[in-house]
Structure formats: structure tokens, C-alpha cells
Amino acid sequence: MADQQPSDAAKRAFAIRLRDLRLDAGLSGVALAERCGWNKSKISKIEHGGQSPTEADVKAWATACGAEDQIQALVAARREVEQMWLEYRRELRAGMKHIQIRSMPLFERTKLLRVYEAVHIPGYLQTFRYAATQFEIHARHHGLPVEDAEDAARNRLERQRLLGTGTNAFIFVLEASALYNNIGGAEVMNEQFDRLLEIAAMPYVSVGIIPLGQPRTLLFPGEGFYLFDDQLVRQEFWSGMLRNSRPEDVGYFLRTFDALKAQAVFGSAATEHVETARARLRET
Template sequence: MSGSEPSESAKRALGTQLKELRHGADLTGVELARRCGWHKTKISKIEHGTQSPTEADIRMWATACNAEGLVSELIATSREIDQMWTDYKRRHARGMKNLQFHAMDLYASSKLIRVYESLFIPGFLQTVEYAQAQFTIHARLHGLPLDDVEDAARNRMARKRFLGTGSPIFTFLLEASALANNMGGREVMAGQLDYLEKVSSLPYVSVGIIPDGRIRSLYPGEGFYLFDESLLKQEFWSGAFQTSRPDTIAYFVRVFAALRAQAVFGSAAGVEIEAARRRLQGT
């Protein structure tokens, strides 16, 4: 993840919205601060997204700007921002092995799940050995118990029960680099590539691969999961991001469509898997 946490842009957007509210009321920052009983620097910090307003702050701001009718909408936006970002310390408080069951209800209620990954095989498509290698990296990176790795990998396999059922339908897009990044060694990767080829033939499961060297109409980016058109989830080294904002969802739907147009499927995807297998044998 480059720059700041993804929720930071949403904080700045809320600050901009509040700033426009102030301008619409023809108030200076100093006058708004006076009406709210705040120090004038608080106005600047909120408008620039460096300080999050409390719900009481939002009510006072809107009232001072004669915009009480916007309070509910602004508070709803603020609450969503608070829920957007979860750092890994908080995310893994329940333990890696228990976290694997956290989203099962979401999977069950979704009709279409779209997944893009540029660096590794998505959890739904992993073998237990590949998952164990990935969790070992996570545990060492975040100081988590290595004793939980085997259980976490085994528990991750529970989500596979949704594959091939049509509830939900899956579309996966993988960069060719996701097939090349070696997790766990040659034997683990060979098993993973075999399984990827096998799962690609399941009904209601579409696996597309964006080949290396293809002229890009859209550059590779960080992985994401789209659940219908209602929820976006992304994971980064330092934490996890999610949002239900319609404008963000619409943006990522367009991104997914652009990436899908660059992918190959079916036998052509099988050629890419075989190329990854040959590269692996050469290591």
C-alpha cells in the first residue's frame, strides 16, 4: 500500500464536504470556531482530514451552518469511515485460525463474488499447503503465534464449499505474477498450480489470467474482492479496508471490467498455468 491508509481519502472527502458547508453558509473558519466554542485550528484539521470529527462535532458544525437537515447523512458517512480500516493488530485479535470463519455469512448471502489478485492465489483457490506457507509469512510479519498456522490453513479450506454451487457465482482475475510468486517451495507450488487448473473447470467458477508482457490498457494494482455491488474488501500488509460507498463500488466495478478485458480464460488460461509450471520446474 502506498501513501496512507485507504480510509484517509474518505476522511479528506468528509472534510471537504464540511468545508463546502461552511462556505455555503458564508462563514470563515474563525467565525465557525467561535460559534462552536472551538479553537480555530480545529476547523482546519477537520477540513483537511487530519482530525476526525465526533458526532457531536458534526451536529454543532451543521447547526452553525444552518444545515441541520444534513446531520443524519454526515454522521452516517462518518460512521462508515470509522469502520473502513482495521489494522492487523485489531484484525488478528481473535486469532488467525478463528478469523477464517469471519466472513462465511457474507459468502453465503452473496450472489456474485469478483476477485482480483496480482501477487498471490486468492484464499478461495488455495491448497492447504499454500495457505500454510502464506500464513507462516503473516505470522512472522505480524508477530502472531506460529502454532496457529496449521489450524488457520485448514480452517481457510471451509470457504471452498461455496465453489461450484452457483451460490455465489465466482469470477477470479489473476495476474500471471500471482502464479509465479513462490509460496512454500516447488512441491507446494506444483500442487497449487494443479489445483488451480482443476478448480477452473468447476461450474459457476471463472478463472482469468492476465499474461505477462501483454500491452496494458490498465496497469496491475492491489487485490480486491467485490461482493455483488454492495461491498468492497481489500487487504494490505498493515491492515484491511472495506466500504459500501456506491461511488467507490462503481469505480471498482469499472476497474474489474477493464482488467477482465485483458485476461484470458479457458484453454488460454491453461497455457498460462502450464507456463508457470515450466518456470517452476526451472527453478
């Protein structure tokens, strides 16, 4: 449903995992509640997603079901589910400029970064002025200090020192629509197009464009996401960020990225789409 957070499915899956643990132990909800010393309604609330179990609840649940050997894995799964969805209002308390620096170690240790974006140029490819304009927009929207936008942009561009070195490899897939969203005006966008083509020509970097109007093998362009090797996927939404390292979910995004990449054009064909967007900008 439209009002569900992206982590809701993971929460439901964890609740089902706890329910199955109870059923495998041959316990009714009432019997499990008695063993744990809880009100019987608590079992139902946890299993139907109405209440999130604490770590103590998970340990008591597993012990009551005779599954002490699963406690460590269950606690780890619960922590991951709780950490998957990070609300911007909490994440941004550190400030935009600090968030950019804080994520740098993750980018440094990632050997292959795969990025898909549908609505704007990915942060890794941005110019200073494009990034600063984007951060200013975010600051005004989230009620943050606008004066931090330039520092945040400088910190974001620090990632670009990894491009073309061979220590890290990059594959970027953009919807052509990302080229037409005007961030900062004609001068900023022209500069951004130049930088995009410059980076696309670097070794160990691939930049693909999915043409406008191309028949889709996927239903529609979706939210942008970053894949850090085959270990972590990160998605940003208006109200928060989803981070997920569950192998089955990362595998889903790897397959999705491959399908999107198959629809993209690279090299001179991608350059043509950038130049078409530049020409369209001159006409406006």
C-alpha cells in the first residue's frame, strides 16, 4: 500500500518467523504467553505486526520454544529490521555535511558500486554547484541550515577521488529523465553535463542512459538505489532511507539492476542522449 514504509515487509517476515517458531514447538499462543509470563494478547500483537518485540522478548520467545540455538540469529535479524528504515529527521540531526563524511568509509571499501537513478544525477557524478543547489533544496524542505549546503557539497565531492583509480569500480545507470530535471539553471546544468561525460570516459567507470520512450522490460522507472558490492543496498525516499543487507533482498536488487542495465545504452550512444538534453535546455 502507498502509505507503508519499505521496511514493513521485513517486519512482517520477522513476525512470521516468530510465529513459525511457535508452531514448530507445538505451542498455542496462550501456552507461549504463559511460558513467557505475558498477557496472551501480546503474542497475537507481535505475530500480526501490531507490536515490535524487544530483544528481551525475542530471547524469551526462543527459549520458551526450545530454540535457544537460534537466539543469536533472531536477535541479529531483529536488529537489522529495526535499522533498515532510517528517518531523515533523525539521520539529519548530525547535519548534511557530516552525513557525507560519515558514509565515506563505506564507499572506500566497496569494490564495485552499482547506482541507479531516475530523477537526478547521482551524487557521485555531481559538480559542486549542482550538489550545493540540491543540498540547499533539501535544507529548505527539511528545515535545516541552508548555510551548510556548500560544506555538504564539498564533502560529497570528496568521494570522487575514488573514480578512475582502479581500486574501486563503478556502474551508473540513469533514466534519461534525470538529464531533464533542471537543478540550478542552464549554466549549472551545462557544467554538470560536461562533468558527466568527463567521468563516463574514466577507466573503471561505466555510465549508461535508459532512453526516453524505450519499451520497458520492467514496469516503470523506480526509486534510485545504491548497491555496495553484493552486501548492502541503500534507497533514499522523501521521508527516510532504507538500508538492507539481507542476502535475499540484495539479490533482488542485483537482478533489478541487471535488468535496468540491459535497457541502457553506453559509450557514444549515451553521450548522444546527454547532448540531446543539453540542446533541449538551450531551447528553454
